[in-house]
Amino acid sequence: MNKLYVVGIGPGAYEKMTIEAVEALKKSDVIIGYTVYVDLVREHFPEKVFLSTPMKKEVDRCVLAFEEAEKGRTVSMICSGDAGVYGMSGLMYEVGVNHPEVELEIIPGVTAATGGAAVLGAPLIHDFCLISLSDLLTPWEKIEARLLGASQADFVICLYNPSSKKRYDYLEKACDLMLRYKALDTVCGIVGNIGREGEEMKVMTLKELRDTKVDMFTTVFIGNSQTRKINGKMVTPRGYRNV
Amino acid sequence: MNKLYVVGIGPGAYEKMTIEAVEALKKSDVIIGYTVYVDLVREHFPEKVFLSTPMKKEVDRCVLAFEEAEKGRTVSMICSGDAGVYGMSGLMYEVGVNHPEVELEIIPGVTAATGGAAVLGAPLIHDFCLISLSDLLTPWEKIEARLLGASQADFVICLYNPSSKKRYDYLEKACDLMLRYKALDTVCGIVGNIGREGEEMKVMTLKELRDTKVDMFTTVFIGNSQTRKINGKMVTPRGYRNV
Numbered sequence: 001m002n003k004l005y006v007v008g009i010g011p012g013a014y015e016k017m018t019i020e021a022v023e024a025l026k027k028s029d030v031i032i033g034y035t036v037y038v039d040l041v042r043e044h045f046p047e048k049v050f051l052s053t054p055m056k057k058e059v060d061r062c063v064l065a066f067e068e069a070e071k072g073r074t075v076s077m078i079c080s081g082d083a084g085v086y087g088m089s090g091l092m093y094e095v096g097v098n099h100p101e102v103e104l105e106i107i108p109g110v111t112a113a114t115g116g117a118a119v120l121g122a123p124l125i126h127d128f129c130l131i132s133l134s135d136l137l138t139p140w141e142k143i144e145a146r147l148l149g150a151s152q153a154d155f156v157i158c159l160y161n162p163s164s165k166k167r168y169d170y171l172e173k174a175c176d177l178m179l180r181y182k183a184l185d186t187v188c189g190i191v192g193n194i195g196r197e198g199e200e201m202k203v204m205t206l207k208e209l210r211d212t213k214v215d216m217f218t219t220v221f222i223g224n225s226q227t228r229k230i231n232g233k234m235v236t237p238r239g240y241r242n243v
Numbered sequence: 244m245n246k247l248y249v250v251g252i253g254p255g256a257y258e259k260m261t262i263e264a265v266e267a268l269k270k271s272d273v274i275i276g277y278t279v280y281v282d283l284v285r286e287h288f289p290e291k292v293f294l295s296t297p298m299k300k301e302v303d304r305c306v307l308a309f310e311e312a313e314k315g316r317t318v319s320m321i322c323s324g325d326a327g328v329y330g331m332s333g334l335m336y337e338v339g340v341n342h343p344e345v346e347l348e349i350i351p352g353v354t355a356a357t358g359g360a361a362v363l364g365a366p367l368i369h370d371f372c373l374i375s376l377s378d379l380l381t382p383w384e385k386i387e388a389r390l391l392g393a394s395q396a397d398f399v400i401c402l403y404n405p406s407s408k409k410r411y412d413y414l415e416k417a418c419d420l421m422l423r424y425k426a427l428d429t430v431c432g433i434v435g436n437i438g439r440e441g442e443e444m445k446v447m448t449l450k451e452l453r454d455t456k457v458d459m460f461t462t463v464f465i466g467n468s469q470t471r472k473i474n475g476k477m478v479t480p481r482g483y484r485n486v
Binding site: 008010013014015016017018019020022023082083084085086087089090091092093094096097100106107108109110111114115117118119121122123124125126127128129130131132136137138139142143145146148149150152153154155230231233235236237238239240 | 251253256257258259260261262263265266325326327328329330332333334335336337339340343349350351352353354357358360361362365366367368369370371372373374375379380381382385386388389391392393395396397398474476478479480481482
């Protein structure tokens with residue numbers, strides 16, 4: 001059976017890839033991905049064939065990967081972060097129904113939530129939710145219900161895709177929803193360009209976050225009622241009892 | 244400043260560690276961790292000094308790490324999975340307040356949620372929550388509120404610490420709570436011993452999960468309303484609209 005790897009390459013820096021991910025890319029004849037991610041790994045594997053399709057052409061990219069594998073080549077489809085967190089592994093299984101002779105192997109990686117948490121301190125130590133603010137494929141009412149439900153149950157919340165040109169006010173809208181249950185002084189943090197050139201982090205209150213503009217390369221963290229600022233870092237304790 | 248690394252070693256297999264984690268361990272004079280995790284890495288770094296403390300002695304383990312760093316040694320505190328997801332990085336910042344001359348660096352890793360997801364297929368593609376069923380440090384009422392809130396808002400849910408000898412019926416209790424909002428035929432999955440000897444996975448319905456006994460080395464996944472079984476794998480689509 002032809003092998004097709006779906007590889008999470010981590011937040012960006014080569015050294016944040018797993019050994020297993022590096023081995024999969026080494027074994028591959030062809031590496032396929034969105035242009036930005038292809039550029040991140042190309043320099044480390046100069047001898048490989050790289051193929052890419054633009055954003056929003058994800059189905060085409062998956063079909064391309066299966067077609068290359070059907071030619072007998074070993075193929076890696078790469079994703080930033082983890083292949084299974086807002087990544088391509090789901091669509092690969094869906095498209096794979098039409099390509100039963102190709103076997104998928106998913107190689108997990110460090111996603112922006114855990115990569116960003118390491119930069120901020122330790123915001124995700126206790127129960128947390130990941131919510132994407134992109135309403136391209138999800139109705140806004142669903143996103144709203146999740147922001148409210150997660151806030152009411154005192155989850156730490158990590159937001160992916162917090163902003164874009166069209167969705168310039170979504171973070172503000174999300175903060176207003178979370179503020180129905182979370183306090184104004186809830187400890188929050190933002191991390192930009194995790195593991196890449198220009199990495200930056202900032203710890204602030206939820207009130208300040210509401211009035212902060214972020215770009216699409218930023219991951220946003222909202223603490224639970226126990227999250228504290230310790231020496232400039234965002235830290236959530238392990239529980240609700242004294243340790 | 245003395246450097247103290249807090250390193251997520253991933254789910255267990257050496258090749259699931261990041262390059263950065265391997266480099267941190269190579270640079271270290273002393274590697275500290277819970278006995279089980281120390282045994283997982285010892286064979287790959289036979290020349291290092293290993294120190295460990297038993298379970299439930301986490302604060303002692305943190306103090307030990309800072310004391311070793313204060314002696315001028317380079318130290319790594321290791322955690323399974325990611326250091327920042329139910330890991331030691333939070334407690335290290337808390338204990339670190341008394342050791343201002345030691346600088347912490349958190350090295351993220353692949354947590355059981357994403358490592359297990361890769362084995363099951365692609366369950367975490369869309370918004371999800373991590374909830375620990377351990378009520379050692381968290382009141383059960385809080386866990387209950389989170390299970391209900393996450394189910395009502397149609398999150399994919401990943402359960403850590405689903406069971407123990409004392410908490411043998413907690414998974415059943417959790418399923419009964421989730422069933423207030425999730426359908427009996429919701430697609431679920433369990434993964435045992437992720438990336439270790441004896442790795443196993445099973446896809447089933449929420450009704451079946453309720454009557455399944457799991458051990459403490461199992462990670463449990465409950466789908467959202469869109470999650471499907473595709474060729475034996477658990478797959479959540481990217482959204483609620485046709486792609």
